[in-house]
Amino acid sequence: MTAEVNDILKRNNLSVTESRKKILNLFLNVNGALAHGDIEKKAGEKFDRVTVYRTLQTFVEKGIIHIIPTTDNSVRYALCKNNCTEGHHRDNHVHFTCLQCGITYCLEEVHVPEIRLPKGFLANEIEVVAKGTCSNCSQ
């Protein structure tokens, strides 16, 4: 698994540092999205807050992770699995936030539908976020 981490970093022309390895590893070992706070906690107080901010920013720029919008004021991040490249994200899946357990999922298999916008409106990107009860909590 360290191999995969190294691989991803190198593929994106990033130098392989301790913080990047550790944070990327977190994303690989979690199902669902991570908020900034989660990362700070799970990283085990080893990293400076600033490092976490900068690492996440770098990962987003390189297309390694993407941002998930939420109505509460928290930003969440999740791994890109769709060959996103530097400066261009191609994730077009639906996101789902469970109101019971709080986990945010990337539903890779559910695609964002076509939406007919009014005349003159041109969309570059469309985000769909569903909120409700996830399969774990619904039984």
Add this chain to the structure above:
Amino acid sequence: MTAEVNDILKRNNLSVTESRKKILNLFLNVNGALAHGDIEKKAGEKFDRVTVYRTLQTFVEKGIIHIIPTTDNSVRYALCKNNCTEGHHRDNHVHFTCLQCGITYCLEEVHVPEIRLPKGFLANEIEVVAKGTCSNCSQ
């Protein structure tokens, strides 16, 4: 127009105060959504930040305005036009943020499509936010 403001407040069992009138008026006279910061500025430094926070919170609870999620870390608010009631929002329209002018629109006439979720996932609410160029900026 003050009549409409009074009306909306009374209909929601809210006492009619200066701050509520002024802030609600802002929403009635703007096309598009307002961020917290916009409101503080447009209100003309007359109100305390805390009052703005509390008023917005009250309006959201009462179903007068709704929150629009964004990928940048800013929360935006817009008027509900769909008979939202206390504790239950019924807005199911698509939101559009223009990357040129920065305005966020409620596209009332564009409804959120049906989305088939995986087994076990139950959605209470689905948000759709498009980003791109609006009709004003596209010409």
Add this chain to the structure above:
DNA sequence: AATGCTACCGCAACTTAGTTGCGAAATGAC
């Protein structure tokens, strides 16, 4: 393996955003 260049990290200090408690003031029922 040592060298040196570059990029990254961590600290400190700062700005901005949002919350809480409480006394004073405004609202609305009587």
Add this chain to the structure above:
DNA sequence: GTCATTTCGCAACTAAGTTGCGGTAGCATT
């Protein structure tokens, strides 16, 4: 007008995010 209740504004606080800069780690070269 009086009074109970709600709301407002201040102050003080916590949390979130940013910036600059010296020191350190990564890595290419030899």
